[in-house]
Amino acid sequence: MLRDMKVTKVCCQGCGADLQVDESIRFATCNYCHARLEIIHDPTVTHTRLLEDIGRTTEKMAGNLRVIELQNDLERLDREWENRRQGFMVTSKNGHRSVPTEAGSLIGGGIMLVMGIAATAVGANLGGPLPLFGLVFIGLAIYSIINGTSKATGYRDAEKSFMQQRNDLIDQIDEARRN
Template identity: 30%
Template sequence: MNLIPLNCRNCGAPLQVPSDLKHVTCMHCGTQLAVVHEGGAAYTEKLDALTERTDQIEDKLAVLHREQKLAALDREWDKAQEGFKVRRKDGSTYLPSKAGSVLAGVLGVGVGLFIIMIGIGMPGGSPGGMFVLFGFVAMFLGVGGTVWQYHRADAYEQAKSRYEQRRQQIRRG
């Protein structure tokens, strides 16, 4: 058995420790020590100091893990948001809103009523009837578009609420 000479990290007392030993208790002060081997050197370290450093490392690792989870969740949300966007004729996109969909529906119905009123005001014949028909089509499309966009906006708001709740859960740990 090969003994290595070390000193207690707490009281400085000399120790003779087998080279394969990982832990030792100082016979002079009773401190529990870890035997650390680095390269060709060996030294002792108090176990409570190691425990404190290990706890600090664990805390930092937990923070990093939480930040990594938040970043992954944010990336997923960015991708999910794209699926809710509505594309305009010019290629630009926007996220639907309930208020915007209702406003668009009111405008669609208003335009439809206006076209119907023009058709009703025309003296008899086919052009007036066509205006009335186009007015009803405009109203139908306005209401249908409103219902579709309102449901889409509602689905987006629910998904956003779930995302925000999940984000808060991750932040709390």
């Protein structure tokens, strides 16, 4: 048994032309401007909506979501860098924390080295086990120089890598915002 379909007159949102659709139609194409339309059957009115508008809105939402994802990646990268950066920091005898530098390591280690050489020389003149103390001091100075410069180089390389990743993410965010 076939039932009669109710035919409704709607207006094309693309060109304004009158279209006739029955209640079973969900999508249509305008015969005049060829706009793709969604037919919306509300309880009180039937109207059309351009599918291109829906597509643009969906694309815009996807673009906004991409920007948010990239911003979250940037915040995560910054947090991870701050944690990693703390591992590189050196602490002075008064508790001040600072970024390691090759110059600081060389100066500090050089002072220790001079003191170790002086202690070895004085100990050799006095005799006994004092020259060994100076040699230990020299060894600690050399270790300090190597460790400090290695730490400073590691920090510089890690910071360079972090900044490159950060700049890449910022470029991606800017690109996503433009699209």
